Amino acid sequence: MKTKDRIIKASLELFNEHGERAITTNHIAAHLGISPGNLYYHFRNKEDIIRCIYTEYESYIVEAFRPYDVEHESDLGFMVRFLDGMLQVMWRYRFFYANLGDILNRDDELRARYVKVQEKMDVQSASALRILRDNGTVELEDIYIADLAQTLKMIVACWIGFQSTQKIDGTVTKNEIYQGVLRVLTTFRGYIADKARPEFDRIETQYRQLLKDSAAETAEI
Amino acid sequence: MKTKDRIIKASLELFNEHGERAITTNHIAAHLGISPGNLYYHFRNKEDIIRCIYTEYESYIVEAFRPYDVEHESDLGFMVRFLDGMLQVMWRYRFFYANLGDILNRDDELRARYVKVQEKMDVQSASALRILRDNGTVELEDIYIADLAQTLKMIVACWIGFQSTQKIDGTVTKNEIYQGVLRVLTTFRGYIADKARPEFDRIETQYRQLLKDSAAETAEI
Amino acid sequence: MKTKDRIIKASLELFNEHGERAITTNHIAAHLGISPGNLYYHFRNKEDIIRCIYTEYESYIVEAFRPYDVEHESDLGFMVRFLDGMLQVMWRYRFFYANLGDILNRDDELRARYVKVQEKMDVQSASALRILRDNGTVELEDIYIADLAQTLKMIVACWIGFQSTQKIDGTVTKNEIYQGVLRVLTTFRGYIADKARPEFDRIETQYRQLLKDSAAETAEI
Amino acid sequence: MKTKDRIIKASLELFNEHGERAITTNHIAAHLGISPGNLYYHFRNKEDIIRCIYTEYESYIVEAFRPYDVEHESDLGFMVRFLDGMLQVMWRYRFFYANLGDILNRDDELRARYVKVQEKMDVQSASALRILRDNGTVELEDIYIADLAQTLKMIVACWIGFQSTQKIDGTVTKNEIYQGVLRVLTTFRGYIADKARPEFDRIETQYRQLLKDSAAETAEI
DNA sequence: AATGAATGAGCATTCATTCAT
DNA sequence: CATGAATGAATGCTCATTCAT
Numbered sequence: 001m002k003t004k005d006r007i008i009k010a011s012l013e014l015f016n017e018h019g020e021r022a023i024t025t026n027h028i029a030a031h032l033g034i035s036p037g038n039l040y041y042h043f044r045n046k047e048d049i050i051r052c053i054y055t056e057y058e059s060y061i062v063e064a065f066r067p068y069d070v071e072h073e074s075d076l077g078f079m080v081r082f083l084d085g086m087l088q089v090m091w092r093y094r095f096f097y098a099n100l101g102d103i104l105n106r107d108d109e110l111r112a113r114y115v116k117v118q119e120k121m122d123v124q125s126a127s128a129l130r131i132l133r134d135n136g137t138v139e140l141e142d143i144y145i146a147d148l149a150q151t152l153k154m155i156v157a158c159w160i161g162f163q164s165t166q167k168i169d170g171t172v173t174k175n176e177i178y179q180g181v182l183r184v185l186t187t188f189r190g191y192i193a194d195k196a197r198p199e200f201d202r203i204e205t206q207y208r209q210l211l212k213d214s215a216a217e218t219a220e221i
Numbered sequence: 222m223k224t225k226d227r228i229i230k231a232s233l234e235l236f237n238e239h240g241e242r243a244i245t246t247n248h249i250a251a252h253l254g255i256s257p258g259n260l261y262y263h264f265r266n267k268e269d270i271i272r273c274i275y276t277e278y279e280s281y282i283v284e285a286f287r288p289y290d291v292e293h294e295s296d297l298g299f300m301v302r303f304l305d306g307m308l309q310v311m312w313r314y315r316f317f318y319a320n321l322g323d324i325l326n327r328d329d330e331l332r333a334r335y336v337k338v339q340e341k342m343d344v345q346s347a348s349a350l351r352i353l354r355d356n357g358t359v360e361l362e363d364i365y366i367a368d369l370a371q372t373l374k375m376i377v378a379c380w381i382g383f384q385s386t387q388k389i390d391g392t393v394t395k396n397e398i399y400q401g402v403l404r405v406l407t408t409f410r411g412y413i414a415d416k417a418r419p420e421f422d423r424i425e426t427q428y429r430q431l432l433k434d435s436a437a438e439t440a441e442i
Numbered sequence: 443m444k445t446k447d448r449i450i451k452a453s454l455e456l457f458n459e460h461g462e463r464a465i466t467t468n469h470i471a472a473h474l475g476i477s478p479g480n481l482y483y484h485f486r487n488k489e490d491i492i493r494c495i496y497t498e499y500e501s502y503i504v505e506a507f508r509p510y511d512v513e514h515e516s517d518l519g520f521m522v523r524f525l526d527g528m529l530q531v532m533w534r535y536r537f538f539y540a541n542l543g544d545i546l547n548r549d550d551e552l553r554a555r556y557v558k559v560q561e562k563m564d565v566q567s568a569s570a571l572r573i574l575r576d577n578g579t580v581e582l583e584d585i586y587i588a589d590l591a592q593t594l595k596m597i598v599a600c601w602i603g604f605q606s607t608q609k610i611d612g613t614v615t616k617n618e619i620y621q622g623v624l625r626v627l628t629t630f631r632g633y634i635a636d637k638a639r640p641e642f643d644r645i646e647t648q649y650r651q652l653l654k655d656s657a658a659e660t661a662e663i
Numbered sequence: 664m665k666t667k668d669r670i671i672k673a674s675l676e677l678f679n680e681h682g683e684r685a686i687t688t689n690h691i692a693a694h695l696g697i698s699p700g701n702l703y704y705h706f707r708n709k710e711d712i713i714r715c716i717y718t719e720y721e722s723y724i725v726e727a728f729r730p731y732d733v734e735h736e737s738d739l740g741f742m743v744r745f746l747d748g749m750l751q752v753m754w755r756y757r758f759f760y761a762n763l764g765d766i767l768n769r770d771d772e773l774r775a776r777y778v779k780v781q782e783k784m785d786v787q788s789a790s791a792l793r794i795l796r797d798n799g800t801v802e803l804e805d806i807y808i809a810d811l812a813q814t815l816k817m818i819v820a821c822w823i824g825f826q827s828t829q830k831i832d833g834t835v836t837k838n839e840i841y842q843g844v845l846r847v848l849t850t851f852r853g854y855i856a857d858k859a860r861p862e863f864d865r866i867e868t869q870y871r872q873l874l875k876d877s878a879a880e881t882a883e884i
Numbered sequence: 885a886a887t888g889a890a891t892g893a894g895c896a897t898t899c900a901t902t903c904a905t
Numbered sequence: 906c907a908t909g910a911a912t913g914a915a916t917g918c919t920c921a922t923t924c925a926t
Contacts, residue, residue: 003885021242021323024920035887040922042885100386101319102242115389147407151376158379165321168336186368190411224910245895256912261897263910445906463684463765466899477908482901484906542828543761544684557831589849593818600821607763610778628810632853666889687916698891703918705889891923898916905908 004042011049015095047107057093083184086156087177094160125149137196178211225263232270236316278314307377308398315381346370358417399432446484453491457537489549499535525626528598529619536602567591579638620653667705674712678758720756749819750840757823788812800859841874
């Protein structure tokens with residue numbers, strides 16, 4: 001792997017584990033066994049590293065918004081896969097959300113990019129909800145669509161960080177991803193049309209099982 | 222006002238405006254026109270200031286959980302007033318939530334206190350939901366109560382911080398409080414029983430009006 | 443007791459236990475439950491406290507140099523009582539010797555007083571040795587008297603501090619006083635005349651017993 | 664010279680001249696014309712500098728304990744060269760002994776290392792005395808060997824520091840080294856066997872001459 | 885590409901001391 | 906006599922960043 005990529009990889013890992021605030025550029029260099037000078041050969045400054053990580057994150061997000069394969073999966077099935085994917089990204093870049101305010105306050109350019117993507121997400125999410133509404137999967141009046149879309153996004157975005165503040169040890173595992181998907185489903189529950197209820201229940205049951213298995217596995221370790 | 226209180230007040234203001242990370246103890250002292258030594262006469266260290274602010278915050282939270290006046294208000298009416306109060310607190314101590322992870326990671330004692338209050342909130346919210354369910358205001362199965370309670374708490378807790386990341390200028394005003402209450406109502410909407418729907422709609426309309434008025438006022442300024 | 447005396451007493455105790463460097467004027471005031479301002483009402487500064495302690499110490503030293511009761515004790519017996527007294531003083535003011543260099547470097551006036559007393563001690567010790575030599579208790583040429591006197595003084599002066607550096611826990615107890623007297627006797631041993639040897643041995647045996655008793659007592663605790 | 668070595672050298676000089684307490688890391692950096700950051704690039708903290716100086720000191724001590732060349736020198740001759748070497752070390756690291764208590768109290772690891780070396784010195788000194796006794800150079804009963812060994816060590820260890828407290832100007836010169844050797848000899852004098860007396864006197868005379876020459880030289884300056 | 889010594893402004897904190905009350 | 910808030914220079918130390926090699 002190229003040094004530049006190794007720096008990004010190590011920074012992401014260290015940021016996620018100890019928080020961006022606690023990790024200095026010297027920590028990153030030492031962790032990789034390279035000199036601080038070399039790190040600054042590849043990146044202009046610490047912000048630059050964070051921007052690169054953000055770029056990576058953004059491409060994952062865009063990827064997650066790919067249209068669904070209408071022939072091989074139901075729309076609810078797609079939705080769940082989408083949520084799952086999003087939460088994986090939130091997990092992968094959890095340091096970013098833990099310090100989102102600080103990071104955006106320090107870097108106007110990054111903020112502009114971030115806000116732009118957020119707006120795009122709002123639009124796409126709303127249109128997805130509208131499709132679900134139009135084909136009778138959910139029952140939802142127009143005026144609530146934008147709000148619900150943003151609420152779901154917020155739950156996904158805040159989930160990992162919020163969970164880590166609710167526990168005395170502060171550790172978060174991948175388990176929380178399944179819990180996060182379930183939480184979005186629960187939030188969604190009230191809007192599901194009767195005709196889609198059976199499939200919805202099936203999906204929920206299936207995720208509950210995944211969570212149980214994952215929790216058992218974690219406990220074993 | 223006593224110097225100790227002035228330090229707490231100034232710290233809270235500066236933390237909210239610039240972020241806890243960006244504000245040093247010397248900034249606080251200079252802002253108040255006192256010497257750094259004097260600040261340390263009143264507080265052992267920066268953490269101590271944050272803990273004092275947290276204590277203040279905690280007492281607001283506890284205050285917000287007072288039982289409702291059953292003779293003079295409906296349960297939905299109480300709920301809205303409660304949400305309103307909670308969001309005011311979130312606004313008042315928004316720096317705390319913006320840096321929650323960092324702050325709790327650095328201070329185990331504070332984390333313990335925070336987690337304890339969070340658990341108490343979960344219990345009380347769940348029991349409030351159960352009352353609403355039992356008197357027919359909402360329709361909600363037992364297994365969903367805990368999750369819904371926590372989701373609502375999460376929306377309230379993350380609302381201010383999340384909003385400030387969604388806008389290019391990053392500023393959040395008290396308007397967002399009305400929006401926050403409305404968002405919780407929307408999330409709640411799917412669970413409201415038919416018989417409570419009229420009152421629910423009335424309350425929502427009323428809050429939409431408050432928001433419109435407030436937004437107009439802000440715009441004027 | 444007067445506040446001034448309480449400050450001196452507390453300072454001496456705290457300095458001895460934690461070292462002068464580690465004890466601030468605020469520590470002393472807090473330990474006594476008085477205000478720092480009050481401490482500075484009684485003393486101009488920290489140095490002033492140390493000077494007062496020194497004055498007390500000096501009077502003990504002068505006291506120890508009282509002539510001996512020629513009718514009721516032998517000269518060797520007197521010498522041992524004298525050594526014992528000196529070492530008690532060294533114990534009582536052990537912080538002073540532990541930081542002697544620092545303290546004298548910071549306070550020229552104190553240094554002048556200290557040096558003056560030291561010179562007086564040298565003269566008096568030498569004349570005492572001369573008496574012992576003249577009455578045949580010790581065998582010692584003139585040219586060695588001054589040196590031996592100073593060596594003995596040095597052993598007494600450094601004893602407590604030196605012992606505390608030789609042990610892993612750094613604690614020194616009153617036991618070390620008996621050991622100190624014995625060490626001076628051992629150093630003296632080579633110069634004792636044959637005719638005084640029996641009494642010398644008797645005194646040494648007696649002190650060894652005292653040490654054994656004291657050590658046993660310490661162990662019990 | 665490497666910067667790290669320059670820092671050690673400058674620290675040792677400044678500590679010796681003004682006392683460890685009075686010299687801050689910023690003083691050292693300013694004295695060398697380097698930034699405080701650079702100093703902390705080479706050393707983790709002030710303690711680390713002191714530990715490095717101590718390591719240097721320890722290697723000198725170990726060096727001084729090399730066995731003597733039985734073919735080319737007498738045992739008394741060796742002893743004097745050894746004492747001379749030890750006192751040179753005490754001179755070179757005099758700040759260390761002046762603040763020994765403080766330094767060891769603040770640094771448990773250093774204390775452990777120091778105590779270990781002290782114990783080794785006691786053992787080696789005692790066995791050296793036993794050799795001198797066995798070949799008839801000194802007359803000394805077994806039970807006094809350990810005590811005499813420690814007394815001599817104490818005189819060597821405290822000599823420089825003690826001398827600096829005995830003079831009104833507080834300055835100590837290399838002259839004191841010769842005086843120190845002579846003082847140890849005087850302390851030893853009482854135990855020398857008759858057959859070794861002539862050589863002992865010769866050595867003493869020789870050192871007295873060295874001292875006289877050195878004093879004259881110092882006076883000239 | 886990479887090194888690693890060097891920078892320097894800044895940080896949290898300390899503490900002997902002052903002074904109005 | 907006594908209080909306790911206030912001072913401010915100083916301390917040990919950090920860290921993003923630079924630059925000659």
